[in-house]
Amino acid sequence: DTGVSQNPRHKITKRGQNVTFRCDPISEHNRLYWYRQTLGQGPEFLTYFQNEAQLEKSRLLSDRFSAERPKGSFSTLEIQRTEQGDSAMYLCASSLALGIEEQYFGPGTRLTVT
């Protein structure tokens, strides 16, 4: 499979727990993006990596959120002390770094905080 993959696909957690999501981009893609989508809305940008460097973070990404991309391959997004407002679809996308290239999206991780 050469597409973007995300795991888990669904996560239900209780408020206050920590969760971690994983994204595996298309293998030759240097750029990796995280977006968050709440019900009935379009996705909103969270953060961007080029190789292992995190180059931009949205103000949506509070101190409870952290993202990493060790060795410039897969990426993880961790949410600490989850709140009900964190319930959303978390989408990952990747692209080449040859300019402004088309982004390819994964299937997303649906988080429900109870």
Next chain:
Amino acid sequence: KQEVTQIPAALSVPEGENLVLNCSFTDSAIYNLQWFRQDPGKGLTSLLLIQSSQREQTSGRLNASLDKSSGRSTLYIAASQPGDSATYLCAVVSGGTSYGKLTFGQGTILTVHP
């Protein structure tokens, strides 16, 4: 700050009808514009990407146009089918960026009934 708006929010049509989805953006200095399809609970599938220097792109029954100066794009779907039922999202990459952060509209929910 770039803002993207999609009209209508929802559309229901009988099978076979031709239809137009609208997208507008506030800052005309864009790098490109992309139309996506999203099925319920799923990730995003790219339909068409229009570079800022282009006026339109076509793929099968889909045609997307771009009028950058007026900040508008339309997605035309010919001979609609029940399988076209999905949420359609418009997104732009704003100019002056070195990478491809997307700003999305809120989407148009399309239902094509037999």
